[in-house]
Amino acid sequence: MYGLNGRNAIVTGAAHGIGKEIATRLLKEGCAVGLLDFDADGLAATAAALSALGKVSHAACDVSSKEAVETGVAKVTADLGAIDILVNNAGICKVGKLLECEESVWRATFGVNVDGIFHMVRAVAPAMVARGEGSIVNIASWMGKSGVAAYGAYCASKFAAVSLTQSLACELGESGVRVNAVGPGLIVDTKMRDESEVLRKQQGLPSAFDRAQSIPLRRPGVPADISNAVLFLVSDQASYITGETISVTGGLWND
Numbered sequence: 001m002y003g004l005n006g007r008n009a010i011v012t013g014a015a016h017g018i019g020k021e022i023a024t025r026l027l028k029e030g031c032a033v034g035l036l037d038f039d040a041d042g043l044a045a046t047a048a049a050l051s052a053l054g055k056v057s058h059a060a061c062d063v064s065s066k067e068a069v070e071t072g073v074a075k076v077t078a079d080l081g082a083i084d085i086l087v088n089n090a091g092i093c094k095v096g097k098l099l100e101c102e103e104s105v106w107r108a109t110f111g112v113n114v115d116g117i118f119h120m121v122r123a124v125a126p127a128m129v130a131r132g133e134g135s136i137v138n139i140a141s142w143m144g145k146s147g148v149a150a151y152g153a154y155c156a157s158k159f160a161a162v163s164l165t166q167s168l169a170c171e172l173g174e175s176g177v178r179v180n181a182v183g184p185g186l187i188v189d190t191k192m193r194d195e196s197e198v199l200r201k202q203q204g205l206p207s208a209f210d211r212a213q214s215i216p217l218r219r220p221g222v223p224a225d226i227s228n229a230v231l232f233l234v235s236d237q238a239s240y241i242t243g244e245t246i247s248v249t250g251g252l253w254n255d
């Protein structure tokens with residue numbers, strides 16, 4: 001449907017949630033997919049399950065580490081060949097007010113959500129530039145367009161992801177490499193959402209399903225809502241789109 005057959009992709013944070021769904025959809029479209037994730041056991045289980053759908057390579061890798069990224073990308077590139085598609089999906093989200101946020105939490109959030117994109121792009125994009133083609137999608141958040149209470153570190157990191165998307169699009173456009181982002185809203189059926197809901201409950205904040213009542217489309221999103229947008233953006237159907245962050249939120253833009 002998206003004309004992706006035969007392309008090689010890397011998805012970070014592919015062991016669980018949205019990343020796993022994106023990898024699944026890319027495989028079903030005929031891509032070979034390299035899966036990177038920090039959670040080695042979860043990654044091995046996901047790689048084993050997804051290998052029934054097509055060619056899969058995997059490498060346990062902390063995207064906040066330049067060395068780990070270079071090793072992981074080298075491994076999956078050796079297995080699959082030149083990479084056409086990069087989806088920077090790995091992310092963490094800690095709930096808490098900025099004035100109470102531990103510096104370690106701030107740094108870890110930026111380490112994964114911002115440094116992770118920086119390291120991955122610098123490991124993968126030079127070969128795309130040399131070949132004159134490629135597509136990168138960063139998974140940002142609706143909180144990368146709107147600062148909200150109790151998510152200050154996360155919001156700042158996702159604004160950075162949106163900004164990196166725009167700057168990279170400007171820098172790589174003339175070489176034929178496109179860079180876009182997707183900004184998910186409230187997405188259920190993921191590990192991050194489950195952990196977030198526990199923390200929100202502890203802090204007396206409303207649940208995802210309560211909050212979904214104020215979303216214009218009146219439901220929380222699911223990982224497939226995000227993979228639909230990613231597949232479009234990496235495909236040639238989006239060949240004149242770069243530097244864009246598409247919100248996939250059911251209409252939610254403020255909490």
Ligand SMILES: NC(=O)c1ccc[n+]([C@@H]2O[C@H](COP(=O)([O-])OP(=O)(O)OC[C@H]3O[C@@H](n4cnc5c(N)ncnc54)[C@H](O)[C@@H]3O)[C@@H](O)[C@H]2O)c1
Pocket residue numbers: 012013014015016017018019036037038039061062063064089090091092093112139140141142183184185186187188190191192193
């Ligand atoms: N679920 C939501 O409501 C929601 C909303 C907006 C944005 N997002 C974004 O979507 C992306 C995926 O989130 P999800 O909801 O599927 O969460 P998830 O926790 O289910 O998946 C995140 C994956 O990233 C991996 N990961 C975490 N730290 C890593 C690291 N240092 N190196 C490599 N991998 C690492 C995890 O092991 C996990 O497999 C994230 O970037 C998140 O910020 C999610």
